[in-house]
Amino acid sequence: MATLKLEITTPDAKVYSDDVEMVVVPGIEGELGILPRHIPLLTAIKPGELKVTKNGQNIYLAVGEGFVEVTQERVSVLTDMAIEEKAIDEAAAQEAIRRAEEAMKHPNIGHEEVAAVQATLQKSLAQLHVKRRQH
């Protein structure tokens, strides 16, 4: 069976690199399932859940903002966060959400900071979403 070469990279490390059967990414226009021999595509992704199917097994990752490049045999995911489901710390994510919400309430928050805090919030929510879907 044809496979896709999937690479997920963040600025800190190469998180995932393997041949897989299918990838589902949280595209900016909605979820996007990618199978081998997909037409070349480039799209932005939003924080959410990324599903990898390999040997019939599903792996779930929480990803942040970034981009996906798809060619016939290769999928490259560039994102600022990628955490595997079992590595997600639920308490830490909740704590991050609480802190972000608190920071948003602060009266004299700068434009840049709002964007940064919102990004953190989105990412933490994505982590929780991925973690909780298993239960």
Next chain:
Amino acid sequence: MAANTRDIRRRIKSIKNTAQITKAMQMVAAAKMRKAQSAALAGRPYADLMNKVLVSLSGRTDPALSEFLEVRPVKKELVLIVSTDKGLCGALNTNLLREVNQFDSEKTVFVGAGRKGVQFIARTKRQLLADFEVKDSPGLLDTKPISKFVIEKFISREVDKVSVLYTHFVNTLTQKPTVKTLLPIHPSEIGSKEEAAAVAGEGSTEYIFEPNALDVLSGILPHYVHFQVFQMILDSRASEHSARMVAMKNATDNAKQLIKDLTLEYNKIRQAAITTELLEITTAQMALG
């Protein structure tokens, strides 16, 4: 004779103190170096992948789509100099700043990140546009103001080209001063030829962009610039700490060698003094007897 031995003793003591300081600095630099190196190296796969994406992208899209790709005749160039804040890191800054000479000071404005570069630009009376401070272990958010500033200058057409002068980290012993063109984003500058060839071999059908090419490009290109600047600063940091560690190790070794030589000389003089004294005593005794 006694005065001379005292002088040497004093020198040995002072060199010992110096050696202690350089040794301590070497230890600190070594610890920082490990951190900075792993940070710089960790970002490379991301940068490589991004380069690959952009190379394959630029081959298949129209440069007129984004102002980031627009090539203009260079009337004014902006150079970002990434240097260190502190000295005592060997020839690192000297080598880096030598590269500044290749830019025409009439047509070039400079932006400094790091105090040494800023001082050099001021001293040689070149045009300095802005001066940014960078933390010791910066995050992407810390370097974003810098990249944002240069992007604004480029988009507003104040400058027609943006280059970065930084120290590329090769390994602990080798750091290479490098000039890289940041804007306009140019495919041949981005990736190596083999990469471009490898990508071209994958089939040259046009990309589908979702939602559309303009949106995707205007998202990915600024991000690319931000990340490039971040990565270059990390590289410079890794180079700085490596260079400092090596410089301090050399200083410590030299100090130790000097101490050894001086101790030898000190002992020789001391022995000579004792011998003369003994001779004097024996001669005096013989003269009396």
